Amino acid sequence: xxxxxxxxxxxxxxxxxxxxxxxxxxxxxxxxxxxxxxxxxxxxxxxxxxxxxxxxxxxxxxxxxxxxxxxxxxxxxxxxxxxxxxxxxxxxxxxxxxxxxxxxxxxxxxxxxxxxxxxxxxxxxxxxxxxxxxxxxxxxxxxxxxxxxxxxxxxxxxxxxxxxxxxxxxxxxxxxxxxxxxxxxxxxxxxxxxxxxxxxxxxxxxxxxxxxxxxxxxxxxxxxxxxxxxxxxxxxxxxxxxxxxxxxxxxxxxxxxxxxxxxxxxxxxxxxxxxxxxxxxxxxxxxxxxxxxxxxxxxxxxxxxxxxxxxxxxxxxxxxxxxxxxxxxxxxxxxxxxxxxxxxxxxxxxxxxxxxxxxxxxxxxxxxxxxxxxxxxxxxxxxxxxxxxxxxxxxxxxxxxxxxxxxxxxxxxxxxxxxxxxxxxxxxxxxxxxxxxxxxxxxxxxxxxxxxxxxxxxxxxxx
Numbered sequence: 001x002x003x004x005x006x007x008x009x010x011x012x013x014x015x016x017x018x019x020x021x022x023x024x025x026x027x028x029x030x031x032x033x034x035x036x037x038x039x040x041x042x043x044x045x046x047x048x049x050x051x052x053x054x055x056x057x058x059x060x061x062x063x064x065x066x067x068x069x070x071x072x073x074x075x076x077x078x079x080x081x082x083x084x085x086x087x088x089x090x091x092x093x094x095x096x097x098x099x100x101x102x103x104x105x106x107x108x109x110x111x112x113x114x115x116x117x118x119x120x121x122x123x124x125x126x127x128x129x130x131x132x133x134x135x136x137x138x139x140x141x142x143x144x145x146x147x148x149x150x151x152x153x154x155x156x157x158x159x160x161x162x163x164x165x166x167x168x169x170x171x172x173x174x175x176x177x178x179x180x181x182x183x184x185x186x187x188x189x190x191x192x193x194x195x196x197x198x199x200x201x202x203x204x205x206x207x208x209x210x211x212x213x214x215x216x217x218x219x220x221x222x223x224x225x226x227x228x229x230x231x232x233x234x235x236x237x238x239x240x241x242x243x244x245x246x247x248x249x250x251x252x253x254x255x256x257x258x259x260x261x262x263x264x265x266x267x268x269x270x271x272x273x274x275x276x277x278x279x280x281x282x283x284x285x286x287x288x289x290x291x292x293x294x295x296x297x298x299x300x301x302x303x304x305x306x307x308x309x310x311x312x313x314x315x316x317x318x319x320x321x322x323x324x325x326x327x328x329x330x331x332x333x334x335x336x337x338x339x340x341x342x343x344x345x346x347x348x349x350x351x352x353x354x355x356x357x358x359x360x361x362x363x364x365x366x367x368x369x370x371x372x373x374x375x376x377x378x379x380x381x382x383x384x385x386x387x388x389x390x391x392x393x394x395x396x397x398x399x400x401x402x403x404x405x406x407x408x409x410x411x412x413x414x415x416x417x418x419x420x421x422x423x424x425x426x427x428x429x430x431x432x433x434x435x436x437x438x439x440x441x442x443x444x445x446x447x448x449x450x451x452x453x454x455x456x457x458x459x460x461x462x463x
Contacts, residue, residue: 001042001043001058001059001060001137002058002092002093002096002097002137002336003056003057003058003092003093003096003097003100003137003138003141004056004057004058004059004062004065004066004090004091004092004093004096005054005055005056005057005089005090005091005092005096005099005100006054006055006057006066006069006070006073006088006089006090007052007053007054007055007088007089007090007091007099008021008052008053008054008073008087008088008089009051009052009053009054009089009108010051010052010110010301010304012086012087012088012089013087014301015281015283015299015300015301016283017077017087018050018051018052018053018281019281019282019283020076020077020282021048021053021073021076021077022048022050022053022281022282023046023048023053024048024251024253025123028046028048028124028127029127029130029131031046031048032044032046032127032128032131032133033131034072035055035057035069035072035133036131036133038065038068038069038072039068040059040060040061040064040065040067040068041057041058041059041065041068041069042057042058042059042060042135042137043057043058043059043128043133043134043135043137043138044056044057044058044128044133045057045124045125045127045128045133045134045138046124046127046128047103047120047121047124048124049116049117049120049281050165050279050280050281050300051109051110051281051300052103052108053073054103055069055073056096056100056138057069058135058137058138062092066090070084070088073088094329094333097141097329097332097333098325098326098329100141100145101145101148101149101325101328101329102322102325103117103121104117104118104121104145104146104148104149105118105148105149105152105153105321105324105325106118106149106152106158106159107152107158107318107321107322107325110165110303110304111165111168112158112314112315112318113158113159113160113314113317114165115153115159116192118146118149118153121145121146121149122146125138125142140335140336141332144328144331144332147328148324148325148328151324151328152321152324152325155320155324156317156320156321156324157313157317158314158317158318158320158321160313160317165193165279165300165303166193166194166196166197166199166200166249166279167196167197167200168303169197169200169247169277169279169303170197170200170201170204170247171200172277172298172302172303173185173201173204173245173247173275173277174204176245176275176296177244177245180201180204180205180206180207181205181206181207182207183206183207183208183244183245184206184207184208184209184210184242184243184244184245185201185206185208185209185210185243185244185245185246185247186210186211186212186239186240186243186245186246186247187201187209187210187211187212187228187246187247187248187249188212188213188236188246188247188248188249188250188256188257188284189212189213189248189249189250189251189280189284190211190213190215190218190219190221190222191249191250191251193249193279194211194222194247194249195222195225197247197249197279198211198222198226198228199226201247202226208229209223209226209227209228209229210223210228210229210230210231210239210242210243211223211228211229211230211231212230212231212232212233212235212236212239213233213250214233214250216230216232216233219231219232236256236257236261237261237264237265240257240261240262240265240269240274241265241268241269242269243274244273244274244275245274245275245276245277246274246275246276246277246285247277247279248276248277248278248279248280248284248285249279249280249284250280250284251280252280252282252284253282254282255283255284255285255286256284256285257276257284257285257286257289258286258289259286259288259289259291259292262274262289262292262295263292266292266293266294266295272294273294273295273296274294274295274296275296275297275298276289276295276296276297276298277297277298278297278298278299278300279299279300279303280300281300283299283300285297285299287299344419345390347419348390348419349386349387349390351419352386352389352390353382353383353386356382356383356385356386357379357382357383359382360375360378360379360382363378364378
């Protein structure tokens with residue numbers, strides 16, 4: 001089996017569709033349980049961010065798995081009035097590998113080089129590990145994905161030219177007004193994106209900053225950090241009445257700012273136009289407020305033109321990053337292909353050991369003395385001799401298989417030494433791509449994720 005992916009992203013679907021598919025961290029476990037129940041999946045991982053919802057999986061029948069996952073996604077989109085078939089992307093094999101490596105390396109992000117995506121992919125993998133949704137394919141693959149993303153960030157300058165979504169939101173606010181010096185800004189939310197937005201706002205020299213969050217203590221902590229004013233969630237309309245710019249980034253599952261609310265606020269608003277910038281997915285602000293006079297609302301998709309700054313520099317670095325991805329994908333494919341000779345090598349060793357032990361049993365009765373300890377020593381010597389004789393050929397076979405056709409090499413060895421089908425039983429998941437049969441570590445250095453060296457067999461729930 002190899003990796004496949006069914007993807008729906010900002011490149012293929014607008015935010016109003018992506019938000020319906022969005023899976024918050026608290027619900028990711030439930031989503032994985034639902035996917036595990038699909039009969040065609042063997043391993044599964046879900047990456048859900050503001051810009052994409054992707055299901056990575058391993059399956060003996062990828063076509064059946066694609067159909068099952070598509071049905072699962074479509075059910076979540078029921079009533080969206082959207083042509084799902086035209087916007088979903090299906091990839092298997094090398095194209096899927098390339099896509100996953102690019103996603104983790106931020107080459108598929110709306111803002112190429114942004115740092116958040118790697119952490120999000122790691123969290124997605126950890127959730128799958130915890131739900132026992134991973135087996136030999138994902139366990140063998142994901143450490144290499146993380147290592148490649150690290151190489152992209154350290155060996156290219158791609159992150160130097162990145163602009164975050166929060167930065168883009170503030171840049172847009174700066175384009176709306178000639179000067180931010182006398183403007184009042186309301187930030188709704190106290191998470192990472194809200195904090196980044198405030199940090200960028202402060203640099204523009206805004207006149208007044210207000211912070212609202214459902215958990216008031218979080219609003220207080222964030223406001224104090226940037227010398228702003230914390231407000232309770234119940235004071236939303238009061239805050240809106242005095243705000244020129246509203247930037248919202250919460251985890252709410254529905255609109256927290258609606259047209260009736262804004263109409264009421266505009267009757268009290270004395271500052272002329274109001275600008276709303278919604279960087280949440282799902283969206284916080286009902287886009288219908290654009291129908292209200294002097295009210296303008298921008299969502300995360302509207303920020304793309306701002307994130308296109310430094311495009312040429314980032315595209316240049318992206319080429320260098322893609323070269324790293326190509327190299328690592330080829331290395332992984334070679335390594336994965338070489339695993340096809342592992343059962344043959346194991347069977348070959350077993351056949352040689354059986355032959356050696358048969359000769360030992362014939363020889364021991366002819367020796368003078370009847371010490372059981374001597375028998376053990378002779379048996380151990382025979383096994384050691386077999387291992388020494390087969391070590392170099394085994395290593396060479398693995399190397400040749402990694403560079404060429406592993407399946408062909410396996411067939412040649414099986415025919416040459418008359419290895420029967422029964423002796424070529426497939427290794428268990430613990431002996432698959434997650435662990436090197438030779439006992440050698442697959443990584444050159446420890447990975448940042450504390451979970452990547454664990455092997456957790458896939459466990460399908462009872463139906």
